[in-house]
Amino acid sequence: MGKTDQKALTARSEDQSKWYTEVVQRAKLADYSPVRGCMVIRPYGYALWENVQAGLDKMIKAAGVQNAYFPMLIPYSFLEKEADHVEGFAPEVAVVTHAGGKELEEKLVLRPTSETIIYSVFKDWVQSYRDLPILINQWANVIRWEKRTQPFLRTTEFLWQEGHTIHATKEEAREEVIRALNMYHDFVRDTLAMYTIKGYKTEAEKFPGADYTVSIEAMMGDNKALQSGTSHALTQEFSKSFDVSFTDESGEQQYVWPTSWGLSTRIIGGLILMHGDDKGLVIPPNIANIKVIIIPIYKADTESIVKDHVEQVESELKEAGVGYEVDWTDNTPGFKFSDAEMRGIPIRLEIGPKDVEGESVMMVSRFDGEKQAVKVSKLGELLPKRFEEIQAAMLTRSKEYTDQNTTEVKTDDEFYKLTDAAEPVGYIKCFFNGDPELEQEIKEKTKYTTRNIPLDTYDEDGKCIFTGEPGKLTLFARAY
C-alpha cells in the first residue's frame, strides 16, 4: 500500500499538531476521507481498535452486561423529550430529511448517543422489579457534527461502545457507574499502558442529562489532557420522559435509575499522544498484533544464509505464539528501521550474517531503544518477559510523566501564572467551588477547563482559590 514517506517526521517538540497528523498517516493508522470530519480507519489502526473491543468486551460480558443493537436513526422528537439532552446534542446532530425518494414526515437524526431510542424500548422490557437490572451494551458508530476535527481525537463519525443500564435503586445505579469507571481505568492501564485519573466531572462538564458524570482523564505527552472514558448516572428525567417504570416489591410504581457509559476510538488518539515520540508511534505490547518485526540484513552473497536463519527465528516465534512480520522489501535496512519505528512495533529483531554465525539476533526495543544480542533458542522464553517489562515501563513512565506535570496551587495568582505559560503545563490542582459561571470565565480567559475532581482526594476539604468558598480539589488542564 505504497511506501512510507521517506521525508523525516516532524519532531514532536517542534510542532505537535503536525507531528500527530504525520504519524497517523505514515503509520497508516487512518486517512482523511472525502467527507468533512470523517476518517478512514486503515487496517493497522483498526487492528488496535479490534483489540480494544476484544479486551473491553470480555470485561463488559464478565460484568453480566449483554450486547444488543439499536437503530442508528432516531426520531427528532425523542431528543426533545429530555430538555438538557436536546440542549446538549441538538447543535451537533446530522438530520435525515429525505429517504426512499420522499420527504420524511418526521425528521430523523443520526444517533449522537442512544439513550433516547434505548429508553423508548426499555419501557416495554420492564414491568416488575424482577426484570431489573437490565444491563445492555452496544458497539456502534455515532455521528456528532463537530466544528474542529482531528483523526481519532474528534471526528464527525466515531466508533464506540455505549453501555446502558437501568436499576431499581439509585444506589445500584451508582455501583454500576463506578464499576464501568473502574473497568475503563483498569483496561486502559493494563492494555494500553495509560495512567489515568478517576474523578467526578463538574456541573459544567457533565453529560447533558446526567445527575453526575465520572471520567478517566489521561495526560498526553504535550501536557494536554484527554478525557478517555466516561460513565454517567442519569437523572430520572429520562425514565420519566420515556415512562420507564416498574412495580417494586411493595407494589408501588417506581421510575428506574439509568446509567450510561462509553469509550470510543478516541482512545487510539490517546495512545498515540501519550506514548509517541519523535520517531513515531510506540505501541504497548499488550495491544499490538505485530509484536515483533524481523529485519533481515544481507547482500547478494549472504541472502541465502540470512534467509535460513530468519526461518529459524520465525519458527521460534510461531511456537511461542508471538505475532510478527518480516520486512523482505527491497528497502535499505535504515529505511526499514525507520518504518518499523514509525509503526511503533515493540521489538525489532535485526538479522545479518554475523547473527547467523552466533546463532543469535539483535533485539531492539522500540520503547527505550535498548539493544541486546539474544540466542535464537532463547527467544521464545525471553520475548514474553521483555513484553511484560516494556508494558510495565510504559505505564510507569505514563504515571511519572503525569505526576511531574501536575502542580498544586494555593492561590489564583499562582494559577494564572501557570496558565499564562506559552505551552500547556499539565494539570493544575486546586480547590474550586464548582460554579459553572466561574468555570466558563476561567475557560475563556485561560483555555484551561476542569478535567475532574479526583476520587482519591474527594473527601479533602478546602477553600476555593478563586472565591474563598468551600471547594473540592479539582484538576484543571488544557484539553483535547
Place this chain on the structure above:
Amino acid sequence: MGKTDQKALTARSEDQSKWYTEVVQRAKLADYSPVRGCMVIRPYGYALWENVQAGLDKMIKAAGVQNAYFPMLIPYSFLEKEADHVEGFAPEVAVVTHAGGKELEEKLVLRPTSETIIYSVFKDWVQSYRDLPILINQWANVIRWEKRTQPFLRTTEFLWQEGHTIHATKEEAREEVIRALNMYHDFVRDTLAMYTIKGYKTEAEKFPGADYTVSIEAMMGDNKALQSGTSHALTQEFSKSFDVSFTDESGEQQYVWPTSWGLSTRIIGGLILMHGDDKGLVIPPNIANIKVIIIPIYKADTESIVKDHVEQVESELKEAGVGYEVDWTDNTPGFKFSDAEMRGIPIRLEIGPKDVEGESVMMVSRFDGEKQAVKVSKLGELLPKRFEEIQAAMLTRSKEYTDQNTTEVKTDDEFYKLTDAAEPVGYIKCFFNGDPELEQEIKEKTKYTTRNIPLDTYDEDGKCIFTGEPGKLTLFARAY
C-alpha cells in the same frame, strides 16, 4: 425481561408470516423499533450475530483480508459516478441534508453499500502492481429504504460485513469472487447447518454495477428461497469512475479489477425460517451460546436434593466447557419446556427426584425430540457427540428438504402448472435463456424469480423452455 407469552404459538403451517413474527418476538431475538423498518436486535439474537461475526471473521482474516472502517456518510455525487450503481441504489437511500444546525452544501447519503467511498480512497493506496491486491473488509451498518420490511430478512438498517478487494487482473478478481462465495457456503453449512446452492445470478438479478454476481441460495421451510450471501466481480466502470489505476510490470497504466462480497444479519432470518418449527426456534449447536438448558423439577420437599443434583450437573458441564443455563424461575415445568423450545436451545436436561436417585438426567434434543436417560458422569463425554450428531442431522435435513422441493421441468406448461399452485413449490429447475425482459414477464406473472444458475450444472447445454433458444439450467423460486 418479562415472561414469555403463554398463549400458544401460531402453527407454522397455519400462518407462516405470523409464526415468524411471533418467534422473533417470543424468543427475544428482536423487537420492532419506533423507527419505520428498523429493528432492535435483542441480546439473544445479537449473540447469534456475534457468533456469525466471530466465525466468519476468522475465515476472512485467514484469507489475508484485513478489516478497516470507512465513513457511513457518502457524498451524493459519488453514487452518481457509476451509472448502474446509482440507478440501483438511488431509490433506496436516506439523505442527510442538514447537520450542525445548517443546511449542507452537498447532500450526504447513508451508505447503502460502500463501493463508492472505498474506491475514492483506494485510489490513493495503489500506485504500482506491487501494491495489489488490496483486500479489505468492514463490519458495518447500512441503510436501504425498503418498502416492505420484516425483522432480519429485510430491514431499513441492517448489519453486515462487506469485503472490497482490488486486483491486477480479471482472473485474480474472479478467484477472489469465488473464494468469498465458497467461504460463505462453507460457513453457513458448518455453523448454521444451512444447505445452500452456489450459482451465478442472471443479468436481471446481479448487483448494480457488477460484471457478474454469484450467490448462495437457501431453501426455507416454507419453500421460499433466501439469497444468503453474494459476491460480485464489479465492472471496471468503478475503477474508471474513481480513477483507481496502477502501473503494471511493463510500465503500462491499468485499471484495477474490483470485487465486493457481503453477508448480513439477514442470515439470522434464514436460520429461523430454515430450521424453525411449530414450537419455535431450533438453533444448531455450533451457533448456540446456550447449548443446554437445565430444567429442575421439584416440589417443596425435593427442592434441596434436586438442587444438589443440578449443581453436580453444572460442574460436569463447566468442566466440559458447554454453555448452559438453569431455569430456576417459579414457572411450571411445562412452561419452562415451552420456553426452552421457543428459544431453540439444542439440549434440554430435565432433573427431577427420580433422576437424583439414578444419578442421571433426562436428555431431550430440541431438533428431533429424542429422549434419553444419561448418567451425570457421562455428560461431558456424551454432549459434544450429541451436538455433532444434531448439527449433522440438521444439515442433512436441510439438504434433503431442498432436494425434495426441487422440480426440474422441461416445458413452460409444466413450469406454469407449478407456479400456479397456491403455495410456493420450492425450486423450479429449467433451462432459461437469461433474457431480463422475459424474466421480468415471468416475475410479474408468477412472482417467481430466478435464484441462480447453479455452478455444478453450469456447463450443461440445453434449450430455454420458454423460447427454445440456448439456455442455462436455472433455479426459479418465490423469494424473500
